[in-house]
Amino acid sequence: MTTQPVVEIRGISKHFGEGLARVDALRDVSLDVFPGTVIGLRGPSGSGKSTLLNVIGCILEPNSGSMRLSGELVYDGKWLRPDLRSLRLEKIGFIFQSHNLLPFLNAWENVAVARTLAGANLAQAKERALELLTYLGVERRQDAMPGELSGGEAQRVAIARALANDPRIILADEPTAALDSQRAGKVMDLLRKVAAERDAAVIVVTHDEKIFDRFDQIHSLRDGVIEGTAENRRP
Amino acid sequence: MNLALKDIRHNLGRFLLTCLGLSLLLGIVLAMVGIYRGLILESLGLVRAAGAQVWVVEGDTRGPFAEASRLPGDMREAVAAQWGVAAAGGVSYQNVEAVHRGVTKRLMVVGAEIARPGEALSVVEGRPVLRSHYEAVADRSAGLALGEQIKLGRYLFTVVGLTRNLVASGGDPVVFITLRDAQKLQFDLTPAAARREVVRSGGASGTIDTVNAIVVRLLPGIDPKRFAQDIVRWKHLAALTQDDQEAVLSRSVIDRARRQIGLFTTLLLCVSTVIIGLIIYTMTIDKKKSIATLKLIGAPDRHIVGLIVQQALAMGVISFLAGAALISAGQAYFPRRVVLQPEDAASLFGIVLVVCLIASALGVRTALRIDPASALAG
Numbered sequence: 001m002t003t004q005p006v007v008e009i010r011g012i013s014k015h016f017g018e019g020l021a022r023v024d025a026l027r028d029v030s031l032d033v034f035p036g037t038v039i040g041l042r043g044p045s046g047s048g049k050s051t052l053l054n055v056i057g058c059i060l061e062p063n064s065g066s067m068r069l070s071g072e073l074v075y076d077g078k079w080l081r082p083d084l085r086s087l088r089l090e091k092i093g094f095i096f097q098s099h100n101l102l103p104f105l106n107a108w109e110n111v112a113v114a115r116t117l118a119g120a121n122l123a124q125a126k127e128r129a130l131e132l133l134t135y136l137g138v139e140r141r142q143d144a145m146p147g148e149l150s151g152g153e154a155q156r157v158a159i160a161r162a163l164a165n166d167p168r169i170i171l172a173d174e175p176t177a178a179l180d181s182q183r184a185g186k187v188m189d190l191l192r193k194v195a196a197e198r199d200a201a202v203i204v205v206t207h208d209e210k211i212f213d214r215f216d217q218i219h220s221l222r223d224g225v226i227e228g229t230a231e232n233r234r235p
Numbered sequence: 236m237n238l239a240l241k242d243i244r245h246n247l248g249r250f251l252l253t254c255l256g257l258s259l260l261l262g263i264v265l266a267m268v269g270i271y272r273g274l275i276l277e278s279l280g281l282v283r284a285a286g287a288q289v290w291v292v293e294g295d296t297r298g299p300f301a302e303a304s305r306l307p308g309d310m311r312e313a314v315a316a317q318w319g320v321a322a323a324g325g326v327s328y329q330n331v332e333a334v335h336r337g338v339t340k341r342l343m344v345v346g347a348e349i350a351r352p353g354e355a356l357s358v359v360e361g362r363p364v365l366r367s368h369y370e371a372v373a374d375r376s377a378g379l380a381l382g383e384q385i386k387l388g389r390y391l392f393t394v395v396g397l398t399r400n401l402v403a404s405g406g407d408p409v410v411f412i413t414l415r416d417a418q419k420l421q422f423d424l425t426p427a428a429a430r431r432e433v434v435r436s437g438g439a440s441g442t443i444d445t446v447n448a449i450v451v452r453l454l455p456g457i458d459p460k461r462f463a464q465d466i467v468r469w470k471h472l473a474a475l476t477q478d479d480q481e482a483v484l485s486r487s488v489i490d491r492a493r494r495q496i497g498l499f500t501t502l503l504l505c506v507s508t509v510i511i512g513l514i515i516y517t518m519t520i521d522k523k524k525s526i527a528t529l530k531l532i533g534a535p536d537r538h539i540v541g542l543i544v545q546q547a548l549a550m551g552v553i554s555f556l557a558g559a560a561l562i563s564a565g566q567a568y569f570p571r572r573v574v575l576q577p578e579d580a581a582s583l584f585g586i587v588l589v590v591c592l593i594a595s596a597l598g599v600r601t602a603l604r605i606d607p608a609s610a611l612a613g
Contacts, residue, residue: 050611059531059608089533100528100610102238104245109236116236117534125236145245161532173611 004071005032006168006201007056012065014051014224025051026062027224035168038188038195038202040212043221049205050173052221056203057092057171058084070168089118093162093200095172095191099154101146107157108133108142114164125164132160136190152183159190163198170194172204181210188214238529238538239545242522253514254553257507261587262558264503266569268579269562271496273572278404278489281343282480285326285353288459290480291449294471299328299447300404300484306472308418308444311348314466319457324351325446327417330407333387335378342377342410343403344387346417352450355411361396367413372396377408387412388420404484406571418443504590511594515547519598526602527610539602547595551587 014026025048033039041049054060055067058074067075069091074080081087088094101110111129116122133139136156138149146154155175162170172191176184188204188211195202204215212218213232220228243250282300291314293304308325315323327346332339347353347364355363355372361381364370371392373379379394386392392412401409412420422443453462463474475483519526526539559580566573 054608054611057531059611083535085530085533085535087533088531094531094610096528096611100524102525102528104238104242104525105236109241113236113238113529114532117529117532117538122236 004034005068006035006070007031007033007203008068009056010066012052012055012062012067014048014055014060014062024224026055028065029224029226031219031226033169033201033203035199035201036195037216038192038204038214040215040218041203041205041221042207042212042218046223047221048224049221051224053171053173053203053205056169057094058087089114089165091167091169093165093167093170095155095158095162095170095175097174097177099146099151099158099178101149101154101157101161103146106143106145107138107149107153110146110157111160111164114161118165128164129160132163133157136160151179152186155179155183155187156190159187159194163194166198168200170200170202172202174206174208175204176206176208176211184208184211185214237545238542239549242518242542243546243549246518250550251553254550254557257510257514257550257554258557258561260503260507260510260558261555261583262561264500264507265559265575265580265583266562266566266573267496267500267503268583269566269573269575270569270571271493272574272576272579274404274492274496275485275489276574277400277402277406277572278484279481280401281345281403281409282477282484284356284398284401284409285347285450286356286452287352287450287477287480288453289451289463289466289477290475291323291451291466292447292473292475294469294473296473297483298473298475298480299326300480304447306446306449308414308446310472311446311449314449314451317462317465319454319462321452321454322352323449323451324348324353325414325449326353327414327421327445327447329417329421330403331387331410331420333385335385340377341405341407342373342387343405343407344417344420345409345411346414346420346446347411348414352452353414355396355398355401357398357401358396359399361394363396364411364413365395368416369393370395370412372398372411374398374401374408374410376400376402377410385410389423389425390416390420392416400572402572404489414446418445421445504586507587508590508594511547511550511591512597514550515543515595515598516601518546519543519601522602523605524610526605527607530605530607531610536603540599543598543602544592544595547591547598548588551591555584555587 009031012026012029015022015024017023043049055062108126108129111132112125115125115128133142136159138153138156141149141153176187191202194200215232218230219226290298292298293306296302296304298304311323311325325348329344331342331344333342349364358372364372369390369392371394373394375397379385381394383394384391459476463476466472466474
């Protein structure tokens with residue numbers, strides 16, 4: 001494991017509204033996430049975990065603080081890159097609660113689309129997609145449409161899509177919420193495998209206590225503050 | 236990877252059904268333009284059929300196609316005697332209702348002199364009128380066959396020749412007969428009425444040798460405009476060149492129809508714009524989550540805009556082609572002539588593309604406002 005964190009957050013604050021209506025979603029949050037680790041963000045509704053995920057995903061602009069992704073300072077009181085979408089495309093992979101596969105593309109196309117958006121031609125993108133689907137064990141379902149995939153298969157395809165551009169950061173929003181405990185465990189094992197083998201940092205927002213033992217660290221948020229961190233010791 | 240085509244393929248049935256509906260609308264637009272073109276061709280067809288260079292008509296009138304014009308028949312000789320005239324012929328025009336095979340038909344009867352300007356020039360079957368009486372050349376749209384007889388007024392005419400696509404501006408098929416027969420048809424009275432007229436006028440009978448216009452062909456090198464100016468000096472006559480006559484007809488007869496059809500076509504295009512806009516908007520709303528996901532994973536706006544605009548254009552192109560094919564296949568069944576000209580189709584195609592771009596604006600605006608974070612919401 002390298003000592004340089006992939007996600008480095010310092011004093012990030014985010015509030016919504018002003019005056020009496022002001023809600024502090026994040027208050028002076030600092031966090032380091034290292035490559036090869038899987039960390040969890042937990043907390044009750046409104047605790048700020050989704051806001052934190054959106055800030056790390058460059059979807060939501062914080063009000064103050066600084067953020068470094070893969071060593072690049074991307075926020076320091078303001079966004080330092082004009083095009084945040086290319087930043088996301090290059091550095092971040094997203095995994096969603098309900099997989100969010102594009103219903104009009106089959107499995108390999110859903111993976112390849114992320115690659116083509118980054119500039120690859122279709123042949124290269126397909127080759128990469130098939131490689132990832134094989135890596136995640138769903139290569140036999142490459143031509144299936146999302147509606148024909150089981151929940152577990154769809155989530156694997158979604159993970160493949162998140163990995164299409166070799167991001168160092170993978171953000172997952174309740175990726176196991178729609179799965180039974182057995183499938184949820186398998187998805188988490190996959191994410192652990194991805195983190196370990198691809199030297200990526202995986203940040204997962206979850207409520208699912210059954211998978212807490214799959215994280216290297218779990219940060220508990222309450223009222224916009226990280227109030228505690230639990231570590232799982234690995235052999 | 237073309238996301239627009241993939242999405243269309245995914246919802247192919249719905250997309251094609253939408254295109255089918257839109258194709259009917261665009262087909263009607265194309266038909267309206269074709270009907271207008273047909274109207275012009277039909278209206279000018281009768282004027283052009285005379286093969287005239289100059290029309291001599293009653294003084295202070297604009298000729299028989301715009302208003303009533305009556306001239307003494309012997310004026311033809313006076314006009315024909317003018318310097319520069321190659322040939323001149325008197326013509327008359329009248330609407331007649333005739334019963335054919337039990338069906339009442341409205342016909343435009345043209346009286347023309349044999350072998351003189353004004354007679355039927357383009358006989359496609361049979362021969363021109365050669366006998367002085369009771370022969371007719373009819374347009375095919377009248378439904379008459381060669382050798383068939385038809386009663387016009389009190390007289391029975393035999394069809395000896397047929398023309399094609401020769402109708403009046405109102406769509407009535409044209410029937411050519413001799414000028415003398417046409418005058419009799421117009422002015423001859425029933426025996427009872429004739430006896431009454433003789434008593435009323437003290438035994439004097441009026442002449443029926445009246446024409447509506449004199450059609451003039453000039454010798455080579457004679458300027459029709461100059462000739463027309465010379466004729467006008469006669470005070471009791473007016474003269475129009477062929478171009479003037481066509482312009483008069485276009486202005487007085489076709490202009491209102493053109494505006495009516497133009498307005499209707501514009502309305503249909505507006506309706507098409509609204510329909511395409513609503514369909515594209517609905518399709519965009521259906522893809523809200525997919526668009527949010529694409530934005531979240533990093534798709535630039537041009538991809539999102541491209542997805543929507545390409546679908547709108549595909550819808551327009553497919554609908555236009557289907558509509559054009561539909562109207563081409565069905566144009567023979569229209570009661571009036573529908574003339575589909577490639578340049579009209581090309582112009583409408585261009586307009587449809589512009590309409591699609593305008594119509595996609597709402598969908599594009601909606602798509603660009605979709606928050607990528609909404610992809611994360613369960």
